[in-house]
Amino acid sequence: MLVKTISRTIESESGFLQPTLDVIATLPADDRSKKIPISLVVGFKQEASLNSSSSLSCYYYAIPLMRDRHINLKSGGSNVVGIPLLDTKDDRIRDMARHMATIISERFNRPCYVTWSSLPSEDPSMLVANHLYILKKCLDLLKTELGE
Amino acid sequence: MISYEFQTHLPKGKDSSLNASSENKELYVQATHFNNTILLQIRLNGEMDSTYEVSSKGLNPILDINVPLAGNLGNTGGDYDDEEEEFVRDHLSDYQVVTKLGDSADPKVPVVCVQIAELYRRVILPEVSGTMAQDNMQFSLLISMSSKIWRATKEQSADDNDFGKLVFVLKCIKDMYAK
Numbered sequence: 001m002l003v004k005t006i007s008r009t010i011e012s013e014s015g016f017l018q019p020t021l022d023v024i025a026t027l028p029a030d031d032r033s034k035k036i037p038i039s040l041v042v043g044f045k046q047e048a049s050l051n052s053s054s055s056l057s058c059y060y061y062a063i064p065l066m067r068d069r070h071i072n073l074k075s076g077g078s079n080v081v082g083i084p085l086l087d088t089k090d091d092r093i094r095d096m097a098r099h100m101a102t103i104i105s106e107r108f109n110r111p112c113y114v115t116w117s118s119l120p121s122e123d124p125s126m127l128v129a130n131h132l133y134i135l136k137k138c139l140d141l142l143k144t145e146l147g148e
Numbered sequence: 149m150i151s152y153e154f155q156t157h158l159p160k161g162k163d164s165s166l167n168a169s170s171e172n173k174e175l176y177v178q179a180t181h182f183n184n185t186i187l188l189q190i191r192l193n194g195e196m197d198s199t200y201e202v203s204s205k206g207l208n209p210i211l212d213i214n215v216p217l218a219g220n221l222g223n224t225g226g227d228y229d230d231e232e233e234e235f236v237r238d239h240l241s242d243y244q245v246v247t248k249l250g251d252s253a254d255p256k257v258p259v260v261c262v263q264i265a266e267l268y269r270r271v272i273l274p275e276v277s278g279t280m281a282q283d284n285m286q287f288s289l290l291i292s293m294s295s296k297i298w299r300a301t302k303e304q305s306a307d308d309n310d311f312g313k314l315v316f317v318l319k320c321i322k323d324m325y326a327k
Contacts, residue, residue, distance in 0.1 A: 002194035003176045036194035055184040085248040
């Protein structure tokens, strides 16, 4: 079993301030080859309603550059490169997906696919306000799951 | 968003020698359903390196007349009188495959993506959403998969049994929804 999928709901300890997140993550089960990508679907939790009305708004892919190739690292420092596979016109959502994919890919040294799923009633300024909170929560989740 | 998953192993080729270098490869399929698309992951040994977007776009939006892209005058009745011929729509030509990541010159992949989309249109979406497969159902699929599935390994001949692999992958996708 090389890969496993987990789905979590992350509440914020401080209760009402930060939104609850729904995360579906497909992770390498044990840490053998670094070629197994992490894929993450993140979105705000939808209040109780039957049919799922969340829609995929951005799909971003990032991959670490091989360090042994002697490239000069002056180019922006981070040795991760990424592209939006499915782009959105809302920069705040793309920034969120890009930032998350880049950080996860760099931190765990693996390719990473990040999907942001937005709700119809979602107001993207919530994204800007909770940008770091969302990143931190997802990273913590991956750290505990991957045990790194 | 609803997630489904399924995990199995690729069957070894019939002619693979005992010390098959191709140790049994794990095939992992996972799908996440959104209301505007379905994100499908097909991983071989946990790896996936190419992404394709399949959307069902006939001619309709361009010419806004409801003429399907292709089809043939299927003969319905046993007897051969002409008037009864009814236009049988060829859905396979309604799909458009866009390579988001990976080798767009690879001839096998569009065929695979169209077959997966047709499987969704005809079998899975009716089953999941409970409605019948209408003719002009618009939906889109985002498929991330490993291109190694279709790449012949050294000892196998070029197209060893690609069709067998395709049928196997389609069966896995179907089984994913069976549970």
